[in-house]
Amino acid sequence: MVQPLEALVETPSQTAGPYVHIGCIPSFAGLDGVYPEDLGKSPISEGAKGEIISITGAILDGTGWALRDAMIESWQADAAGISPGDDGADPKVTGFCRFATDKDSGDFTLRTVKPGPVRGRNGQVFAPHISLWIVARGINIGLNTRIYFDDEDNSADPLLARIEQRPRVDTLIAKTTGAGSYRFDIRLQGKGETVFLDL
Amino acid sequence: MTDRAALMPRRRELQPDPYVPDYKTSVTRSPALPLLSMESTPSEETGPRFGHSLLGPLDNDLIRNFSEGKALAIGERIRVHGRVLDETGRPVPQTLVEIWQANAGGRYRHIKDTYFAPLDPNFGGCGRTITDDDGRYEFMTIRPGAYPWPNRANDWRPMHIHFSVFGHAFGQRLITQMYFQGDPLIDLCPIAATIRDRSQLYRLVAPLDMQQSRGMDYLAYRFDIVLRGRRQTMFENKPEGM
Ligand SMILES: [Fe+2]
Numbered sequence: 001m002v003q004p005l006e007a008l009v010e011t012p013s014q015t016a017g018p019y020v021h022i023g024c025i026p027s028f029a030g031l032d033g034v035y036p037e038d039l040g041k042s043p044i045s046e047g048a049k050g051e052i053i054s055i056t057g058a059i060l061d062g063t064g065w066a067l068r069d070a071m072i073e074s075w076q077a078d079a080a081g082i083s084p085g086d087d088g089a090d091p092k093v094t095g096f097c098r099f100a101t102d103k104d105s106g107d108f109t110l111r112t113v114k115p116g117p118v119r120g121r122n123g124q125v126f127a128p129h130i131s132l133w134i135v136a137r138g139i140n141i142g143l144n145t146r147i148y149f150d151d152e153d154n155s156a157d158p159l160l161a162r163i164e165q166r167p168r169v170d171t172l173i174a175k176t177t178g179a180g181s182y183r184f185d186i187r188l189q190g191k192g193e194t195v196f197l198d199l
Numbered sequence: 200m201t202d203r204a205a206l207m208p209r210r211r212e213l214q215p216d217p218y219v220p221d222y223k224t225s226v227t228r229s230p231a232l233p234l235l236s237m238e239s240t241p242s243e244e245t246g247p248r249f250g251h252s253l254l255g256p257l258d259n260d261l262i263r264n265f266s267e268g269k270a271l272a273i274g275e276r277i278r279v280h281g282r283v284l285d286e287t288g289r290p291v292p293q294t295l296v297e298i299w300q301a302n303a304g305g306r307y308r309h310i311k312d313t314y315f316a317p318l319d320p321n322f323g324g325c326g327r328t329i330t331d332d333d334g335r336y337e338f339m340t341i342r343p344g345a346y347p348w349p350n351r352a353n354d355w356r357p358m359h360i361h362f363s364v365f366g367h368a369f370g371q372r373l374i375t376q377m378y379f380q381g382d383p384l385i386d387l388c389p390i391a392a393t394i395r396d397r398s399q400l401y402r403l404v405a406p407l408d409m410q411q412s413r414g415m416d417y418l419a420y421r422f423d424i425v426l427r428g429r430r431q432t433m434f435e436n437k438p439e440g441m
Contacts, residue, residue, distance in 0.1 A: 019307045140216065198209060198234035199238065
């Protein structure tokens with residue numbers, strides 16, 4: 001016998017279900033007045049430093065159909081690559097946003113500042129990116145992925161470098177559609193499946 | 200500056216399977232390719248923080264918060280309480296906990312819910328709170344009803360409350376469901392069954408807690424939640440150059 005390892009294990013996840021909006025963005029779901037406003041309505045406030053960008057996309061299932069009932073959360077650094085809450089971070093950037101796919105079109109839009117490169121351990125530098133967490137009916141544990149940008153230098157990013165099948169890197173890169181606007185579609189399954197993360 | 204240690208890897212084998220044919224919607228919404236696994240980075244090790252100024256006085260009282268205290272929701276009055284811990288056993292203080300649920304008849308106040316059980320004019324179905332220094336939280340609510348759902352022809356959800364917890368890092372983010380002790384529908388539910396390991400599933404079943412119940416007022420249920428922990432070592436995590 002050995003000494004027992006006393007560690008707890010993470011509580012298991014369950015799907016957020018079709019009514020996630022009631023709990024997380026109740027005003028969006030039509031439950032006005034319970035809270036003054038939905039949490040994470042915007043990741044920035046007036047005067048945030050950096051380039052204001054907008055990213056539109058859809059979340060497509062294995063048949064190519066866009067999810068109408070998903071909720072997404074995003075988390076990011078400020079324009080200087082500093083995490084909100086850290087010393088020197090831009091006070092106008094909360095970095096956190098909650099948004100849903102439209103119940104008719106299936107599109108989502110995230111309006112934010114473009115983040116700067118983020119420094120990690122041991123001198124690692126990550127190219128500008130926004131982390132996403134996707135929950136919906138039929139998704140049993142939230143899906144993590146990242147948005148990178150096609151007008152940034154992603155060549156040395158340590159996460160993208162870990163993707164063996166190089167064409168799949170493309171699934172994490174938002175495409176410029178105009179000045180400050182990008183398209184980023186997420187494919188849950190099948191051809192062009194987005195790279196989802198476990199980190 | 201928050202703790203920047205790496206997160207412990209998720210024990211995916213103890214988490215629900217993404218692809219579970221009996222839960223039909225998961226069939227086309229589950230990735231078919233393996234996840235890309237690597238050590239957490241600052242983007243997962245940091246996360247949004249919310250202060251008590253966010254909260255209104257009735258935010259954790261679902262019996263009263265929809266009517267702004269003017270009338271009470273219909274249903275069995277319950278108190279749901281517990282602690283948020285991490286995998287090292289330490290409490291997770293000052294973290295946001297949000298819940299949502301059906302009313303006593305099993306109906307959600309949501310445009311997509313067309314079940315013919317009636318809406319309760321005094322029940323909205325959402326609440327939130329922030330854990331105290333010991334990681335404790337509590338809600339007053341009514342016991343939600345079981346409800347039928349379109350999956351197989353006669354599938355019913357056990358009584359449940361949806362929980363959303365932040366922790367202090369984006370990589371700790373968790374949404375789950377709390378079930379109630381003694382509900383026979385738990386063992387019939389394809390969503391509950393997405394967790395293959397039954398002992399893991401039963402961690403989502405809240406026991407009746409008579410000690411914390413109040414006579415002539417409410418029954419209590421206890422529900423503790425564990426979030427991912429961080430690796431603890433003195434060999435890493437020093438700022439560069441030190
Ligand atoms: Fe539900």
